[in-house]
Amino acid sequence: MALIRRAADGDEDAFRALVRRVHPRLRRWALAKTGDPDQADEAVQRTLIRMHRGLAGFTGESALTSWLYRILSNAVIDMHRSESARPTVREEAAEVMPERSEGPDPIQSIHAGRMARAVRDFFDLLPPRQREVLELVDHQGMKAVDVAEMLEIEPGSVRASLFKARRTLRGEILERYPELTEGYGP
Amino acid sequence: MTCVEALDRMLEADPGELEAGLAGIIDAGGATELAAHIRSCERCAAVARTLRSELEALDAGLAELARDGGPTDHGSASGGHAPRAEAGGTDPDAADAAANAALAAARAGSEPDVVPLHPPRGARPKGRGSWTRRAWIPLAAAAALAGILVVGQEQPLPPSDATAQTEAIDPRVSVVPPADRGAAIMETENPNITIVWLYETEGS
Numbered sequence: 001m002a003l004i005r006r007a008a009d010g011d012e013d014a015f016r017a018l019v020r021r022v023h024p025r026l027r028r029w030a031l032a033k034t035g036d037p038d039q040a041d042e043a044v045q046r047t048l049i050r051m052h053r054g055l056a057g058f059t060g061e062s063a064l065t066s067w068l069y070r071i072l073s074n075a076v077i078d079m080h081r082s083e084s085a086r087p088t089v090r091e092e093a094a095e096v097m098p099e100r101s102e103g104p105d106p107i108q109s110i111h112a113g114r115m116a117r118a119v120r121d122f123f124d125l126l127p128p129r130q131r132e133v134l135e136l137v138d139h140q141g142m143k144a145v146d147v148a149e150m151l152e153i154e155p156g157s158v159r160a161s162l163f164k165a166r167r168t169l170r171g172e173i174l175e176r177y178p179e180l181t182e183g184y185g186p
Numbered sequence: 187m188t189c190v191e192a193l194d195r196m197l198e199a200d201p202g203e204l205e206a207g208l209a210g211i212i213d214a215g216g217a218t219e220l221a222a223h224i225r226s227c228e229r230c231a232a233v234a235r236t237l238r239s240e241l242e243a244l245d246a247g248l249a250e251l252a253r254d255g256g257p258t259d260h261g262s263a264s265g266g267h268a269p270r271a272e273a274g275g276t277d278p279d280a281a282d283a284a285a286n287a288a289l290a291a292a293r294a295g296s297e298p299d300v301v302p303l304h305p306p307r308g309a310r311p312k313g314r315g316s317w318t319r320r321a322w323i324p325l326a327a328a329a330a331l332a333g334i335l336v337v338g339q340e341q342p343l344p345p346s347d348a349t350a351q352t353e354a355i356d357p358r359v360s361v362v363p364p365a366d367r368g369a370a371i372m373e374t375e376n377p378n379i380t381i382v383w384l385y386e387t388e389g390s
Binding site: 012015016019020023024027028031032037040044045048049051052053114115116117118119121122135138139163166167169170171173174177180181184 | 189243
């Protein structure tokens, strides 16, 4: 909280230190929400600008992460509104991405093939809400009830999305290893 | 628990539950049935190990993708697991660049297309609730009126120009419905507007 107060008081070094702490998490959230690295960058940038302006009013009543997530969510919504002419979610770009000619596919640039395949499945198979929930619960380690509060949805909806996401991804994984499930029966 | 049941449970299980089974963490009170099965069944343990490995690859891949937003040449990507994002596995230069850009934008006073933040639950503007209530009052009244008029009917049908025969007689309206339909007439405060509702009768 001291760092936040200093940043709110105009200490730019404190702000940079704060951004270093939250930037990786913000970017993963943004990736999960948008499904597109470029849009994730833009969403993070908008979020940081609003964070800078809003720090003075941040009282600490809610967790900083929850506060930032709401800012990020609104930033993504604004982007979708203002850029409705271009694809805004990964689903719409999924078929195009492997053949994009304007530069290397960010996912392909991940060196390990297994990681790249897992990430591609994550974006291609899961709708945004399921990606978001899986990222927050399984990767960030948040509780479903806290995620529900952050996303302003019911905990039951969080769990439903989470289970669907897990089942989709894991089912896809097991299809790649048929020898593992041979003999399990119908 | 059978292996088929265990396989189905593994598709939705918390990663910690898979881990508990693989690590043999079976304490007196916390052991789940699935974890116990994984511990005792090598075939299911192999499935759990594969799932764990692939899900770790996903986590590492997302961390790599998030690291600096583009192609990277970090050593951690070529082997082993990249650190979790919250563990600081980021490119500090990228974070600093983002911070500097935000500071520059803040100094310049520019901000793209901002809408107000969602207020937290319980702190929504009072006007919204009031507006909502105001909007629902006439709707609720109309629904109640319709319910009274069509009591005993499961699903009132909307008016159909093809079947309704209406004859306007100022200032009232008379309706001759088809044989299998009933009709309800609702006059409004506006003398130019009268609502005619045709509905199925019980025998239709």
